[in-house]
Amino acid sequence: MEGVLAAAVPGYGPGMTDVQRGKGYTRDSRYITTRITADGRDGFPVESGRYRLVVSRACPWAHRAVIIRRLLGLEEALPMAVAGPTHDARSWTFDLDPGGRDPVLGIERLQEAYLARDPDYDRGITVPAIVDVPTGRVVTNDYAQITFDMMLEWTAHHRPGAPDLYPAALSPEIDAIGGEIYTDVNDGVYRTGFAKSQEAYGAAYERLFARLDRLSERLEHSRYLVGETITEADVRLFTSLVRFDAVYHGHFKCNRQKLAEMPVLWAYARDLFQTPGFGDTVDFDHIKQHFYLVHSHINPSGIVPDGPDPSGWLEPHGRAALGGRPFGDGTPPAPPSPAEAVPSLHVPSHS
Known part of the structure; x- marks a missing residue:
């Protein structure tokens, strides 16, 4: 979902959000909605190794897909391409790979796969995106449906012991709280950071922290958001x-408090970070490079801060006393392969 933004936002290119002077912003949600399903009803059946999930570790929307893929054990069935942490007005690029090309797709820019699908494509060149390797064409960039289909359509390729991240009995509650999180938190930080008037900023700021306060109350006596195990809502x-x-507090002016100053949410976040599949997918350097370098209209100096010190993420969280079983009747995922490991803090095995 993160990607090349509307020209109204300096430092981005056409297609992702629209910011009007004196107002807030509206996210362009016109995604390619073709689905990859078990029955192949859209012409793209689930097939191990056929597709390539393109992400950036900087992007929060792509990060959701990375975590769910890890938790479900889809690494072999759905190989992953990692774009660099920054992009220009045209596209995300594969500058992390030798020669600046994805070794499987053979392209320098994700834009090439979008234009292979539609030469007249004029919307966001966004991640996550799934590319059909035989044709080199993007199948979908519908970030929300991608992750739900990983959970519900790719079940034949889930690892033994994969957790049920979307239990049918809890799905209405997961959907309800997930919608609130998306509107007020996931997208809310962007409404705050991209506001073009004091009024728009204040409204987004108040809505964001009101939701964080309610989530804190919910999590004070419950280890996870819904039920006794990790679900899609926790990933979100x-x-x-x-x-x-690292970025929202200062860069986006979401500065009523730091996360580290909100005791319940900070402990909850550390609990998840120390759970295999979460912290071992986090690259703080990529995150900071993306926000501080790409958002040149907010940070024209291009200076990327050295802090904050990430070591606090490994401090004891005390949340196990609330009960719950992170993976339910399942098991933790294996450590990431060397090819997908990120330079990060040592994340201990979850207890």
């Missing part, structure tokens, strides 16, 4: 919380 919230102090 984590990707915003893990970026909060």
Whole structure:
């Protein structure tokens, strides 16, 4: 979902959000909605190794797909390409790979896969995106549906012991709280950071922290957001919380408090960070480079801060006393492969 933004936002290119002077912003949600399903009803059946999930570790929306893929054990069935942490007005690029090309797709820019799908494509060149390797064409960039289909359509390729991240009995509650998190937190930090008037900023700021306060109350006596195990809702919230102090607090002016100053949410976030599949997918350097370098209209100096010190993420969280079983009847995922490991803090095995 993170990607090349509207020209109204300096430092981005066409297609992702629209910011009007004196107002807030509206996210462009016109995604390519073709689905990859078990029955192939859209012409793209689930097939191990056929597709390539393109992400950036900087992007919170792509990060959600990375975590769910890890938790479910889809690494072999759905290989992953990692774009660099920054992009220009045209596209995300594969500058992390030798020669600046993705070794499987053979392209320098994700834009090439979008234009292969539609030569007249004029919307956001966004991640996450799934590319059909045989044709080199983007199948979908519908970030929300991508992760739900990983959970519900790719079940034949889930690892033994994969957790049920979307239990049918809890799905209405997961959907309800997930919608609140998306509107007020995931997207709320952007409404705050991209506001073009004091009024728009104040409204987004108040809505963001009101939701964080309610989530804190909910989590004070419950280890996870819904039920006794990790669900999709926890993944959705984590990707915003893990970026909060590093970028949202200062860069987006979400500065009533740092996450580290909100005791319940800070302990909850550390609990998840120390759970295999979460912290071992976090790259704080990529996160900071993206926000502080790409958002040149907010940070024209291009200076990327050295802090905050990430070591606090490994401090004891005390949340196990609330009960719950992170993976339910399942098991933790294996450590990431060397090819997908990120330079990060040592994340201990979850207890």
